[in-house]
Amino acid sequence: MIGTGIWGCTFQSKGASFMEIFKYMEKYDYEQLVFCQDEASGLKAVIAIHDTTLGPALGGARMWTYASEENAVEDALRLARGMTYKNAAAGLNLGGGKTVIIGDPFKDKNEEMFRALGRFIQGLNGRYITAEDVGTTVTDMDLIHEETDYVTGISPAFGSSGNPSPVTAYGVYRGMKAAAKEAFGSESLEGLKISVQGLGNVAYKLCEYLHNEGAKLVVTDINQAAIDRVVNDFDAIAVAPDEIYAQDVDIFSPCALGAILNDETIPQLKAKVIAGSANNQLKDSRHGDYLHELGIVYAPDYVINAGGVINVADELYGYNRERALKRVDGIYDSIEKIFAISKRDGIPTYVAANRLAEERIARVAKSRSQFLKNEKNILHGR
Numbered sequence: 375m376i377g378t379g380i381w382g383c384t385f386q387s388k389g390a391s392f393m394e395i396f397k398y399m400e401k402y403d404y405e406q407l408v409f410c411q412d413e414a415s416g417l418k419a420v421i422a423i424h425d426t427t428l429g430p431a432l433g434g435a436r437m438w439t440y441a442s443e444e445n446a447v448e449d450a451l452r453l454a455r456g457m458t459y460k461n462a463a464a465g466l467n468l469g470g471g472k473t474v475i476i477g478d479p480f481k482d483k484n485e486e487m488f489r490a491l492g493r494f495i496q497g498l499n500g501r502y503i504t505a506e507d508v509g510t511t512v513t514d515m516d517l518i519h520e521e522t523d524y525v526t527g528i529s530p531a532f533g534s535s536g537n538p539s540p541v542t543a544y545g546v547y548r549g550m551k552a553a554a555k556e557a558f559g560s561e562s563l564e565g566l567k568i569s570v571q572g573l574g575n576v577a578y579k580l581c582e583y584l585h586n587e588g589a590k591l592v593v594t595d596i597n598q599a600a601i602d603r604v605v606n607d608f609d610a611i612a613v614a615p616d617e618i619y620a621q622d623v624d625i626f627s628p629c630a631l632g633a634i635l636n637d638e639t640i641p642q643l644k645a646k647v648i649a650g651s652a653n654n655q656l657k658d659s660r661h662g663d664y665l666h667e668l669g670i671v672y673a674p675d676y677v678i679n680a681g682g683v684i685n686v687a688d689e690l691y692g693y694n695r696e697r698a699l700k701r702v703d704g705i706y707d708s709i710e711k712i713f714a715i716s717k718r719d720g721i722p723t724y725v726a727a728n729r730l731a732e733e734r735i736a737r738v739a740k741s742r743s744q745f746l747k748n749e750k751n752i753l754h755g756r
Contacts, residue, residue: 545681572630
């Protein structure tokens with residue numbers, strides 16, 4: 375799930391025509407848009423494939439009660455492009471895609487729906503690989519797996535990597551160390567005060583890493599039980615949710631909702647670094663510009679929280695946890711490269727993250743331009 379406010383993609387009219395869709399696809403260079411319908415199961419889905427320069431498109435299957443079919447198409451396109459950037463910046467040999475299913479994830483699911491979707495994915499012959507996302511579960515992925523191998527995040531019994539939260543947390547931790555080095559001249563987090571917003575599965579494991587290194591934690595959540603657990607386990611100080619922004623800390627780590635970096639919150643910040651797992655942290659691109667002007671070191675969300683997608687991508691090779699964690703270690707290097715591009719081009723880090731992804735895609739496109747009858751890719755042997 376990628377921060378996509380920066381893509382600036384909305385259809386201008388109330389109902390997008392097919393001509394507008396083609397104009398939009400041409401503008402952002404999308405490859406394919408697939409409409410999937412199965413009357414018996416009630417499946418209505420859209421699969422968007424943005425770019426496959428680096429390899430087959432990987433992106434989750436989201437189920438949501440969209441207000442209109444146009445909104446569903448727009449979401450699929452927006453999120454697919456986001457996945458191209460996320461996968462490229464993470465150093466994966468994967469392109470970007472996304473599935474959206476129109477329906478209520480609490481009422482409309484059935485076995486036949488996901489098996490039908492699996493057959494549509496199988497029909498794409500490896501161009502697109504799906505995974506769990508908002509509104510879908512491991513159980514749903516297992517049903518898709520009944521019909522296709524082009525799915526990740528299935529049950530561990532079928533050879534998956536299991537819960538990705540600890541790996542995502544490790545990636546955020548490594549990215550935070552890179553950001554600390556940029557801001558303070560040292561990657562050590564010992565003795566630093568770090569505020570953590572949201573204490574879910576990823577954030578809890580992140581707090582464990584930070585506590586073990588000797589950081590001092592200030593935390594908040596809307597769930598008192600989650601707060602109590604972190605306070606008891608890691609000697610954290612708890613504050614009210616609306617007080618987290620103004621804390622006198624070195625690093626602010628947003629790990630809950632998106633759009634929390636905005637006109638109201640940024641002026642309150644005392645932190646010199648922002649590095650957290652939340653998606654869509656910038657309410658608008660201009661807030662990334664604002665952070666840049668203030669000299670706050672911002673680790674772009676879709677790069678620092680890529681541990682989860684790196685982890686599930688390793689399933690495509692036959693999952694090996696040691697290898698996956700080694701790849702997640704690369705988030706440190708990616709964040710350093712983003713800071714270097716930011717300085718080189720005099721641009722905010724959120725723009726530099728996009729440039730990192732675009733430059734990698736352009737380089738690989740040139741190096742893979744030769745014709746090969748039996749071309750090797752990440753799906754080799756599947």
